[in-house]
Amino acid sequence: MSWLFGIKGPKGEGAGPPLSLPPAQPGAEGGGDRGGGDRPAPKDKWSNFDPTGLERAAKAARELEHSRHAKEALSLAQMQEQTLQLEQQSKLKEYEAAVEQLKSEQIRVQAEERRKTLSEETRQHQARAQYQDKLARQRYDDQLKQQQLLNEENLRKQEESVQKQEAMRRATVEREMELRHKNEMLRVEAEARARAKAERENADIIREQIRLKAAEHRQTILESIRTAGTLFGEGFRTFVTDWDKVTATVSRRLLSKPQDALEGVVLSPSLEARVRDIAIATRNTMKNRSLYRNILAYGPPGTGKTLFAKKLALHSGMDYAIMTGGDVAPMGRDGVTAMHKVFDWASTSRRGLLLFVDEADAFLRKRATEKISEDLRATLNAFLHRTGQHSSKFMLVLASNQPEQFDWAVNDRIDEMVRFDLPGREERERLVRMYFDKYVLKPATEGKQRLKLAQFDYGKKCSEIAQLTEGMSGREISQLAVAWQAMAYASEDGVLTEAMMDARVQDAMQQHQQKMQWLKAEGTRPEGAQFLIPSTQAE
Secondary structure, three states, X not given: OHHHOOOEOOOOOEOOOOOOOOOOOOOOOOXXXXXXXXXXXXXXXXXXXXXXXXXXXXXXXXXXXXXXOHHHHHHHHHHHHHHHHHHHHHHHHHHHHHHHHHHHHHHHHHHHHHHHHHHHHHHHHHHHHHHHHHHHHHHHHHHHHHHHHHHHHHHHHHHHHHHHHHHHHHHHHHHHHHHHHHHHHHHHHHHHHHHHHHHHHOHHHHHHHHHHHHHHHHHHHHHHHHHHHHHHHHHHHHHHHOHHHHHHHHOEOOOOOOOOOOOOOOOOHHHHHHHHXXXXXXXXXXXXXXXXXXXXXXXXXXXXXXXXXXXXHHHHOOEEEEEEHHHOHHHHHHHHHHHHHHHXXXXXOOOOEEEEEEOHHHOOEOOOOOOOOHHHHHHHHHHHHHOOOOOOOEEEEEEEXXXXXXXXXXXXXXXXXXXXXXXXHHHHHXXXXXXXXXXXXXXXXXXXXXXXXXXXXXXXXXXXXXXXXXXXXXXXHHHHHHHHHHHHHHOOOOEEOHHHHHHXXXXXXXXXXXXHHHHHHHOOOOOOOOOOOOHHHHO
């Protein structure tokens, strides 16, 4: 390409005019007549080729080769060629980079498309699963509704059948009673007519017979009274004077398997923890054959003292004997011998004996201020003599509503005093629920007894009753539950309703208030007893 531009001299001066190509031959360009009409017209694409241009280029190349600037021109041409090649390579690299960038962008776009596709597939799958789950729940709800409707229909049919059978039974019973009543009336009327006729005919004979029967009946009654009095007096004297029979009656060996000391006993949390510690200590004392500690359980009646003593014996595995203060006074002078016998018998127990004395204040009274008989005083002295020291053979559990009446020597023999108070709000609710379950709910659900329970919220009702029965003892709440059961048995259909329970609660509270008024009038109201009127009654 060097023949297309001028070449400067070595000092920057112009070396001459630029090389020129040889002049064109006439007729070489398309504008000539191409030799006039001497040449034939070209027959193919190479027929119009003019070689003169190549000749001129070759001539210019030869002239350039013999020129003194040939090397510079060649070098410059090479440099230009290299520059062009570098530019081409640079463009090629830019093109390759652009291609790589385009590929990366395409990969990114494809990845984004795949991510969107997966996200859409996941969303559709979740929507499909939710829809299927919704359909399944709807089918399940429909099945439940259908089953419920079917059950209600069956129950309605059963109730209608029962009502029809009951109506038929009642109609039959009423018809039978009506016929029986008519027959009975006819029979009575006939007997009355016959008797009146016979009396009119035999009035004197009948009067004599009545007199003789009355005299015979009076003599028979008198003889029966004398015989029964003699037998009862001798039998009771034999029983109370023979302590072996007394102990054989009241004592029993309990199961060897230990039981929970507070099973069925509802106490406040602090009292429950204390008596549980006593039960554990007693059991360990029995196992280690150590010395037992004597306990006094005191408080209002019906608060669980006797029940705790029995549970304590069950838990410890000891033998158990019970006596009351009223058993001692009728023995008279034989009380001392009987007292020694019971402690001698306790010494023979291999398991240890828990002697529970209920109503202990009846014979363990103060000797200095109370007027007691000499026989009872001697029996008390014998009791104090046998309990003067701790023993590994027996332990005493005394129960009393009036511990202030104890002789001071009796108080000295007590190692642990436990007060049983009236149940609080939470304890009453536990008691109501326990006895309701025992006397009402279980018999109604087991179906073994003629007792049914109406539909209402039992838990809410027990909570309401616990609120109303403030001041009542555990025994009174137990009696209230037994009264509910009795009301159900006394009803026509054997069903205990909520209204029946409320009515019995009101009666029980009125009776409790009456008892408290009597105790207040006597000045012996137990500590902790309340004089409350239920809110429903007060309004």
